[in-house]
Amino acid sequence: MPTATPSRGFAVRAWLRANTGPLIVVGLLALLPFAVALIDGQPLAEVLANQPGQAKFIQGLMIEVFILAIFALSYDLIFGITGLLSFGHAMFFAVGAYLSGIMIKSFGWSLAPTLGLLAVVAVVQALLFSVVLPRVQGVTFALVTLGIAEVFHIVIQSRELVGYTGADVGLQGVIPPAFLSPAAQRLRFYFVALGLAVLVYLLCRRFVDSPTGRVCIATRENENRALMLGYNTFYFKLTAMIISSLLASLAGFLHMLYQPIVSPGIASLSYTVNALLMVLVGGMGTLSGAPIGAAILRLLTFYFDKWFGQSSGFILGMVYVALVLFLPYGIVGTWKLRRFAWRSGWARLAQPLRPPSRDGERL
Amino acid sequence: MTVTRVTFPSKTMDNGIILETHKLRREFGALVAVADVSIAVRAQTLHSIIGPNGAGKTTFFNLLSGNITPTSGRVLFKGRDITHLPVHRTAHLGIGRSFQITNLFPNLTVLENVRLASQALGHDSFHFLRSHRSFTRYEARAREVIEMVGLTARALAPARTLPHGDQRKLELAMILAPDPEVLLLDEPTAGMAAEQVPELISLIQRVQAGGQKTVMLVEHNMNVVMRVSDMITVMHQGEVLAEGTPDEIAANEAVQNAYLGGGVWRPVANGGK
Numbered sequence A: 001m002p003t004a005t006p007s008r009g010f011a012v013r014a015w016l017r018a019n020t021g022p023l024i025v026v027g028l029l030a031l032l033p034f035a036v037a038l039i040d041g042q043p044l045a046e047v048l049a050n051q052p053g054q055a056k057f058i059q060g061l062m063i064e065v066f067i068l069a070i071f072a073l074s075y076d077l078i079f080g081i082t083g084l085l086s087f088g089h090a091m092f093f094a095v096g097a098y099l100s101g102i103m104i105k106s107f108g109w110s111l112a113p114t115l116g117l118l119a120v121v122a123v124v125q126a127l128l129f130s131v132v133l134p135r136v137q138g139v140t141f142a143l144v145t146l147g148i149a150e151v152f153h154i155v156i157q158s159r160e161l162v163g164y165t166g167a168d169v170g171l172q173g174v175i176p177p178a179f180l181s182p183a184a185q186r187l188r189f190y191f192v193a194l195g196l197a198v199l200v201y202l203l204c205r206r207f208v209d210s211p212t213g214r215v216c217i218a219t220r221e222n223e224n225r226a227l228m229l230g231y232n233t234f235y236f237k238l239t240a241m242i243i244s245s246l247l248a249s250l251a252g253f254l255h256m257l258y259q260p261i262v263s264p265g266i267a268s269l270s271y272t273v274n275a276l277l278m279v280l281v282g283g284m285g286t287l288s289g290a291p292i293g294a295a296i297l298r299l300l301t302f303y304f305d306k307w308f309g310q311s312s313g314f315i316l317g318m319v320y321v322a323l324v325l326f327l328p329y330g331i332v333g334t335w336k337l338r339r340f341a342w343r344s345g346w347a348r349l350a351q352p353l354r355p356p357s358r359d360g361e362r363l
Numbered sequence B: 001m002t003v004t005r006v007t008f009p010s011k012t013m014d015n016g017i018i019l020e021t022h023k024l025r026r027e028f029g030a031l032v033a034v035a036d037v038s039i040a041v042r043a044q045t046l047h048s049i050i051g052p053n054g055a056g057k058t059t060f061f062n063l064l065s066g067n068i069t070p071t072s073g074r075v076l077f078k079g080r081d082i083t084h085l086p087v088h089r090t091a092h093l094g095i096g097r098s099f100q101i102t103n104l105f106p107n108l109t110v111l112e113n114v115r116l117a118s119q120a121l122g123h124d125s126f127h128f129l130r131s132h133r134s135f136t137r138y139e140a141r142a143r144e145v146i147e148m149v150g151l152t153a154r155a156l157a158p159a160r161t162l163p164h165g166d167q168r169k170l171e172l173a174m175i176l177a178p179d180p181e182v183l184l185l186d187e188p189t190a191g192m193a194a195e196q197v198p199e200l201i202s203l204i205q206r207v208q209a210g211g212q213k214t215v216m217l218v219e220h221n222m223n224v225v226m227r228v229s230d231m232i233t234v235m236h237q238g239e240v241l242a243e244g245t246p247d248e249i250a251a252n253e254a255v256q257n258a259y260l261g262g263g264v265w266r267p268v269a270n271g272g273k
């Protein structure tokens, strides 16, 4: 099975063909604000000028989806890909939001140094979470990470830090830079958030396809065997944690820019559960499931609140139970399995018609 | 009970000893699974360990490969003490280990299982922004080994979908991929259909002789063991009952009584089946 070195043009075409689905989705998302305006009868010039209206509102909702998508992707990297069950993931997000907000508001830092500091802190907190990894696994790891995150959750709510964190009210009064103002520059913010979500998705895909990512998958599948082959699995888990922490902090940073108030709730266990839900609903370990899970979580929450008011939480719970029952591998996971079964069915049907292949590369 | 032991004069690589143990012992509670076993394995030979179930063969392998730590005793590889080396380090020394119980990455393809095995000892595992496909030598090596064990037709099937015999072949491919100097094979033919056994055994022999490798083999089929081994160690209840060439073992009374069921072992006409 010798493969000729593919030319650049060939590689690009192959990439486009392999990513048709995501590309169409991104294209549609880029058109969405304008499509909404058209349906709503709002002139497109008003959308470009960030005038209030349905288009601006939908952009806001979708910005939240994009931020959650980055958060969910970061969780899929450690949970779905590497097999680490962390119950402290909300802290990665909250550190991104709080640290950057405090640096900008209380210390007057500009964006670049804030992001630089955030990157350093994200790496440090990943190390903090990982020091226990050689000793504890599975549920114990989940509980240790939950413990660390809960300490952080309590600290940001403490009265002593009220001047910085706003304690239980939350962090408010951060002035985002004018060029990225979520109100005055909503459309720009929309495209920045969309662009970053796409970038993070591609980055995660690249990681999973890399030699390091392959070992992370092997660690999830059978850590003992990975060790036996000669991989020091700790360093691979650590790498996944660091990348995950960086991405979750980025999501938290965008959340801080977008939201007028950063509530301490984003550091709580329920926010980690959100990440877990998004990944499970989308399909763990699939990466493309994470943004789908994010869209479902945010949009269902929003529209159920609107339609059902008080009982929305109950109905939402029912929907999640149904999704888990009927799509046990999540939306993308189940779809991939079905498609695989479907394809191999056709392959079996077509088999007798084909001349027997020598190298048997059929399946 | 007489213990026949071949004693080796020295303990260094100069005398051709690649792997040796000194009074290696492992207890599980009150049970002594491996009881002060001292053996020396000559480089580039095929050295078999035989003994009834529960004799301690797998535990002995686990001690050699670093999967479990001994209660006492030492393991030397080329004269170097590797007793307390963590398990992921022994592979880098050139010691490969296969498992009696199938131990694969079940949801990954055959190719990916073997490719991961061949990537393990390279120094490219910490590239995380390049596709693994751009490191072609690991995949090329994986395909080569898959061809050797005869799994080419199943290369893209998930490992869990393979029949048991093919999983054993995959297990062998994974240990061959990084091209180790010493291969510890724990019942590589366990549960395989009888007609597939000679094929696999002759592959092991080819790899051993062709690559000048040292193979330690745990195998229950006495015909196979007698035919392929340069040296045989017989274990019984954690202890070494006897050690010697196949002829010496076949003639050893203690082994006859304890293990070969009292009767004198004779080669079967169709040896190896």
Ligand SMILES: Nc1ncnc2c1ncn2[C@@H]1O[C@H](COP(=O)(O)OP(=O)(O)O)[C@@H](O)[C@H]1O
Residues within 6 Å of the ligand: B028, B031, B032, B033, B051, B052, B053, B054, B055, B056, B057, B058, B059, B060
């Ligand atoms: N992890 C363990 N915990 C307790 N006992 C064990 C363990 N592993 C093996 N043993 C015991 O040690 C003895 C030797 O087992 P093993 O090495 O698997 O023998 P063999 O491979 O020769 O069949 C058996 O009695 C077995 O029950």
Ligand SMILES: [Mg+2]
Residues within 6 Å of the ligand: B057, B058, B059, B100
């Ligand atoms: Mg055994």
